[in-house]
Amino acid sequence: MESAFSTADLSAIWLTFKLAAVVTAILLLVGTPIAWWLARTRSWWKGPVGAVVALPIVLPPTVIGFYLLVAMGPSGSIGHFTQALGIGLLPFTFAGLVIASVLYSLPFVVQPLQNAFEAIPERALETAATLRASALDTFFSVALPLAKPGFLTASVLGFAHTVGEFGVVLMIGGNIPDKTRVVSVQIYDHVEAMEYASAHWLSAGMVVFAFVVLLALYTLNPTGKRK
Amino acid sequence: MIQARFDLSYPGFELHAEFQVFAHGVIGLFGPSGSGKTTLLRCIAGLERRVDGMLQVKDEVWQDGANRLPVHRRPLSYVFQEASLFPHLSVRQNLEYGLKRIPPEQRRVQLEQAIEWLGLNKLIGRASPAGLSGGERQRVAIARALLTSPRLLLMDEPLSALDAASKREILPYLERLHGELDIPVIYVSHALDEVARLADQLVLMEQGRVIASGALNEMLGRLDLPTAHLDEAGSVIEARVGAHDEEYHLTRLDFSGGSLWASKVERAIGSVVRARVLARDVSIATAMPHCSSISNILEARIDGIQDEGPDRVSLRLAVGVRQMLLARITRRSRDQLGLAPGMAVFAQVKSVALMV
Numbered sequence: 001m002e003s004a005f006s007t008a009d010l011s012a013i014w015l016t017f018k019l020a021a022v023v024t025a026i027l028l029l030v031g032t033p034i035a036w037w038l039a040r041t042r043s044w045w046k047g048p049v050g051a052v053v054a055l056p057i058v059l060p061p062t063v064i065g066f067y068l069l070v071a072m073g074p075s076g077s078i079g080h081f082t083q084a085l086g087i088g089l090l091p092f093t094f095a096g097l098v099i100a101s102v103l104y105s106l107p108f109v110v111q112p113l114q115n116a117f118e119a120i121p122e123r124a125l126e127t128a129a130t131l132r133a134s135a136l137d138t139f140f141s142v143a144l145p146l147a148k149p150g151f152l153t154a155s156v157l158g159f160a161h162t163v164g165e166f167g168v169v170l171m172i173g174g175n176i177p178d179k180t181r182v183v184s185v186q187i188y189d190h191v192e193a194m195e196y197a198s199a200h201w202l203s204a205g206m207v208v209f210a211f212v213v214l215l216a217l218y219t220l221n222p223t224g225k226r227k
Numbered sequence: 228m229i230q231a232r233f234d235l236s237y238p239g240f241e242l243h244a245e246f247q248v249f250a251h252g253v254i255g256l257f258g259p260s261g262s263g264k265t266t267l268l269r270c271i272a273g274l275e276r277r278v279d280g281m282l283q284v285k286d287e288v289w290q291d292g293a294n295r296l297p298v299h300r301r302p303l304s305y306v307f308q309e310a311s312l313f314p315h316l317s318v319r320q321n322l323e324y325g326l327k328r329i330p331p332e333q334r335r336v337q338l339e340q341a342i343e344w345l346g347l348n349k350l351i352g353r354a355s356p357a358g359l360s361g362g363e364r365q366r367v368a369i370a371r372a373l374l375t376s377p378r379l380l381l382m383d384e385p386l387s388a389l390d391a392a393s394k395r396e397i398l399p400y401l402e403r404l405h406g407e408l409d410i411p412v413i414y415v416s417h418a419l420d421e422v423a424r425l426a427d428q429l430v431l432m433e434q435g436r437v438i439a440s441g442a443l444n445e446m447l448g449r450l451d452l453p454t455a456h457l458d459e460a461g462s463v464i465e466a467r468v469g470a471h472d473e474e475y476h477l478t479r480l481d482f483s484g485g486s487l488w489a490s491k492v493e494r495a496i497g498s499v500v501r502a503r504v505l506a507r508d509v510s511i512a513t514a515m516p517h518c519s520s521i522s523n524i525l526e527a528r529i530d531g532i533q534d535e536g537p538d539r540v541s542l543r544l545a546v547g548v549r550q551m552l553l554a555r556i557t558r559r560s561r562d563q564l565g566l567a568p569g570m571a572v573f574a575q576v577k578s579v580a581l582m583v
Contacts, residue, residue, distance in 0.1 A: 123307060123309070123311050124311065124313065126274055126298075126305075126307075127305070127307065127311045127313070128299075128313075128324070129274070129297075129298040129299045130272060130274075130298060130299075130303065130304060130305035130372075130381075131299075131304070131324050131325035131328065131371065131372075131375055132299050132300075132325055132328040132329065132375055133299055133324075133328060134297075134299050135299075137299075137328075138299075141324070142313060142315075145315040146314070146315055148315075
């Protein structure tokens with residue numbers, strides 16, 4: 001047997017990791033304030049916002065992909081905006097894939113963070129305030145360190161979920177080598193071309209990856225572990 | 228002065244509290260559970276959001292109507308009922324948390340001082356507060372609070388979550404701070420004993436309102452206040468150590484109303500101590516008793532009498548200069564002795580508890 005992975009396979013693997021890394025970084029930046037707000041607010045909006053964030057868990061990826069495709073297209077609102085900025089249109093580009101993946105994986109980052117923030121006792125934040133820490137200072141010096149396990153879970157789930165997406169990528173990114181062809185799409189191509197051996201190699205790789213990631217999550221993260 | 232007025236209402240609870248006290252020493256905030264002591268303390272700290280009112284500490288206005296200085300901008304410290312140490316920081320980092328946020332030129336309490344005052348030498352090296360006992364945790368919390376060099380220290384029943392041994396362990400530290408620091412302390416408690424031991428002024432609360440405030444001695448001696456009718460009602464005497472009786476293991480305490488003998492304490496002659504005399508430990512004689520096991524006899528004048536249920540009465544006695552004693556006797560004794568306000572009597576003090 002020749003090399004297990006073809007050049008196209010390796011390119012897809014590299015692209016998948018790049019996408020997942022960029023998306024995870026953006027998700028942590030975007031998801032943290034959303035999760036903090038959801039965990040602390042007493043506003044009426046908590047319910048609706050929480051539901052919108054959770055939508056991707058329930059909706060078929062094709063539905064999200066479809067609406068994003070329309071919105072990012074030439075007559076969509078995002079499309080108008082990106083064209084006005086001179087970026088052009090986002091569908092079938094890496095940037096478009098990033099935006100779609102961020103939306104698609106958002107609940108997998110927001111929810112663990114929200115749970116971690118909700119577990120922080122109000123008293124810890126009040127104590128910090130009486131020790132002269134401003135709200136922002138308290139967030140960084142008390143809330144973030146106490147929510148560390150939540151951040152670990154959120155990063156792993158966000159990363160893994162992005163690696164595992166298929167439907168949204170196909171709707172938004174199509175199947176352009178080196179630009180939008182990620183591992184899941186590459187496997188689909190192999191199967192369509194009846195290249196079962198190649199499909200096996202990539203699929204088995206995904207299974208091993210998923211297992212290792214989840215194993216790491218459950219062993220490293222002490223949340224909920226009883227002594 | 229500390230002047231405060233707060234209005235706050237939750238479903239099922241209303242606070243309308245107004246008081247004015249001198250901004251020095253320990254101010255005891257005393258009342259039954261549910262009377263709003265903690266809520267009032269949280270209002271002072273700025274931790275209650277929907278509160279209307281006014282707060283002035285010395286010459287600084289911390290709140291005026293809806294204008295509130297945020298908590299972290301108020302030069303105060305708060306010791307909660309549970310120590311609330313940060314679990315992700317070491318003991319030293321916990322202590323330094325507030326200290327680091329105070330500009331160096333405003334620091335009046337140094338780390339070494341706080342460590343020494345609260346006896347933290349053996350704990351300072353701990354990597355986490357997790358293994359500390361309740362008393363140790365509370366000592367770290369108090370030191371951490373002091374290290375922000377507060378201009379007002381708020382303490383919310385800091386001993387109530389502790390067992391009796393931890394309480395005994397911490398009380399001397401608190402008394403020592405009282406002596407060494409010139410920071411006004413508002414100390415919430417529902418234990419009259421603790422308040423009598425630590426406070427100089429008293430603010431009394433009942434059902435969300437302040438019903439009286441003033442100097443501890445005066446307040447404890449007032450028959451119109453609920454404090455005079457509690458089981459542990461009594462008065463506090465500031466006295467000077469006059470002599471030690473080594474043979475019988477006793478110490479003589481001198482004050483303007485005379486002398487009292489108490490169990491011996493290791494204090495130098497001349498030092499000032501606080502003694503507590505419970506109302507139920509004071510009995511009355513109309514003539515100087517000669518053959519009695521009670522050797523503490525003070526000349527007193529009856530200042531007020533109030534019925535205390537069907538069988539007992541409370542007496543307010545003036546002894547010495549502006550010193551009050553409470554006595555609780557049976558109604559029959561009062562009638563048999565013909566006690567009435569203005570009468571000169573002898574107060575026999577069965578037991579004196581020294582607060583050292």
